[in-house]
Every structure is written in C-alpha cells, then in structure tokens.
Amino acid sequence: MRKRIRGRFVPGRTGPPESPKAAVSAVPRLVTNGGMHMIETAGVGNPAYTQCLPRTPDSVRTARRLVSSALHVWGMGAVEDAAWIVVSELMSNAVTHARLDVVRVTVTRMDDLLVRVAVTDQSRILPRSRPAGPEEETGRGLRLVAALCDDRWGVDSVRWGKTVWADLAAMGEPCGE
Ligand SMILES: Nc1ncnc2c1ncn2[C@@H]1O[C@H](COP(=O)(O)OP(=O)(O)OP(=O)(O)O)[C@@H](O)[C@H]1O
Numbered sequence: 001m002r003k004r005i006r007g008r009f010v011p012g013r014t015g016p017p018e019s020p021k022a023a024v025s026a027v028p029r030l031v032t033n034g035g036m037h038m039i040e041t042a043g044v045g046n047p048a049y050t051q052c053l054p055r056t057p058d059s060v061r062t063a064r065r066l067v068s069s070a071l072h073v074w075g076m077g078a079v080e081d082a083a084w085i086v087v088s089e090l091m092s093n094a095v096t097h098a099r100l101d102v103v104r105v106t107v108t109r110m111d112d113l114l115v116r117v118a119v120t121d122q123s124r125i126l127p128r129s130r131p132a133g134p135e136e137e138t139g140r141g142l143r144l145v146a147a148l149c150d151d152r153w154g155v156d157s158v159r160w161g162k163t164v165w166a167d168l169a170a171m172g173e174p175c176g177e
C-alpha cells in the first residue's frame with residue numbers, strides 16, 4: 001500500500017509497478033511537445049509525464065525540461081521556478097547518491113493547484129536530511145526542497161529502490177488545461 005506522509009521518510013511498499021524494469025524503463029505513450037519527447041502515463045489516474053533517463057549529470061537538465069513542459073501544458077507556470085529547483089536537487093541526488101544506470105523523473109498534476117515532482121532511483125538507501133554547518137559545502141539540497149514544498153515531501157520505498165517526491169502548491173488561480 002502506498003503511504004504518503006508529510007515531510008517524512010516513508011518506507012514500505014508502493015503500488016505498481018513492482019519491478020525496476022517496469023518502473024524505470026516502462027514506455028507508456030510518447031508525446032512530442034516543442035521538440036521534446038515526453039512520456040505521458042496511462043490515461044487513468046492523475047495526468048502525468050515521465051521519462052527514463054541515464055543516471056548522469058546531463059540528465060538533470062533534461063528532467064528540468066520535462067517538468068517545465070508539463071507545467072506549461074497544464075497552465076501551472078506559477079510553480080515553475082520552485083519545480084526547477086526541486087527537480088534539480090532530486091535528480092542531482094539520484095545521480096550522486098544512487099546506483100545503476102537509469103533513473104526516472106515524473107511530474108504529476110495532483111489537482112488544479114498541486115503538482116508532484118518525483119525521481120525514482122534504484123538505490124534502497126534513503127535520503128537523510130541533515131543540518132549543514134556553515135563550513136560544509138553539501139547537505140543543503142533536501143532542506144531546500146523541504147522549504148520550497150512546505151515540508152510536503154517524502155519517499156516511497158520499494159524492494160529495489162525508491163521514489164523521492166515533493167508536492168508544490170500553485171498559490172492563487174486554478175489552472176486551465
Ligand atoms: N537519492 C538518494 N539516494 C541515496 N541517498 C540519498 C539520496 N538523496 C540524498 N541522499 C542522502 O541524503 C543526504 C542529504 O542529501 P542532500 O541533498 O540534502 O545533501 P547532499 O546531496 O549531500 O548535498 P547538496 O545537495 O547540498 O549538494 C545525502 O548526503 C545522501 O547521503
């Protein structure tokens with residue numbers, strides 16, 4: 001059962017897909033948007049775009065483009081700046097701290113005012129947000145994510161890895177399609 005708890009690490013099973021192959025490499029439907037290939041998830045549940053990417057630094061930029069494209073499709077440009085930072089931090093973490101060759105970025109419109117940015121990797125090690133001292137050059141990414149999403153972030157763990165997600169609220173006007 002999928003558990004979503006505000007601002008906490010959430011071990012436990014998620015719903016399907018059950019295998020890394022299905023979750024990280026599945027290709028439900030290819031959509032071309034402004035020259036970019038985005039994968040639209042199946043026509044059930046919340047609208048979402050997702051893309052499987054190599055676990056390399058270059059993929060951070062590709063993930064940002066996916067998120068931006070999706071937000072524009074949904075008329076949710078108001079959260080673009082925050083979403084860019086969030087996806088950059090989550091992708092950078094997957095590149096730096098996870099394992100194996102591929103990761104998956106997914107952006108989901110939870111409702112008219114809420115978007116979820118998520119990165120799935122194949123490491124079972126959970127992120128650990130920690131206070132960073134003034135002299136430390138790292139250890140700030142998750143704190144930044146937490147600040148931007150008002151602590152609405154978490155981890156869905158599976159046997160072979162995890163998805164780290166953050167929910168961003170678009171304040172004010174509901175968006176159109
Ligand atoms: N996807 C991940 N897989 C495994 N461990 C992770 C992952 N993301 C984060 N972590 C762990 O959580 C810690 C905190 O992450 P955080 O992003 O806050 O800092 P950082 O990545 O070390 O540095 P910074 O983001 O400031 O460059 C990391 O140092 C790492 O140990």
Ligand SMILES: [Mg+2]
Pocket residue numbers: 089092093139140141142
């Ligand atoms: Mg980081």
